Amino acid sequence: MKLKSQRGQAIVEFALTLPILLILLLGIIEFSLLLYDKAVLTNASREGARVGIVSQDRSDLAPINTRITNAVNNYCGNHLISFGSTNVTTTPSWPGTRSFGNPLTVTVSYSYKWLLIPNFVAGSGSDLSLGAVTVMNLE
Numbered sequence: 001m002k003l004k005s006q007r008g009q010a011i012v013e014f015a016l017t018l019p020i021l022l023i024l025l026l027g028i029i030e031f032s033l034l035l036y037d038k039a040v041l042t043n044a045s046r047e048g049a050r051v052g053i054v055s056q057d058r059s060d061l062a063p064i065n066t067r068i069t070n071a072v073n074n075y076c077g078n079h080l081i082s083f084g085s086t087n088v089t090t091t092p093s094w095p096g097t098r099s100f101g102n103p104l105t106v107t108v109s110y111s112y113k114w115l116l117i118p119n120f121v122a123g124s125g126s127d128l129s130l131g132a133v134t135v136m137n138l139e
Contacts (some may be wrong), residue, residue, distance in 0.1 A: 026116045045134040046077040049106040053136045058098040068092050105135045
């Protein structure tokens with residue numbers, strides 16, 4: 001007679017633990033995507049800085065800034081940053097004298113949109129600001 005009283009025990013335990021396991025699994029996936037996007041931003045800022053520091057005529061910075069921005073956007077677009085989102089902001093910062101050995105700073109910022117668990121992490125589903133900064137000396 002003892003077996004009859006324990007028939008639904010496994011289903012009740014499963015029903016109690018399943019939501020916790022799902023939240024844990026979705027959290028792991030969400031933060032993995034977040035870290036991946038951060039790595040993509042870091043590499044994109046390096047690509048943009050590399051484009052900007054190579055030997056070229058620096059009398060007019062507009063075409064160089066365009067090439068830097070294009071390099072960053074291409075890298076982010078090709079590496080599936082949050083499923084191809086295009087809200088990446090690139091800001092090159094040039095030194096006063098643009099000669100050999102002076103540093104070029106490329107700042108890349110991105111507004112990460114929560115995909116799976118926005119209300120658990122960010123409160124009201126607000127975006128998280130990610131960024132990366134690369135400093136390289138001009139060649």
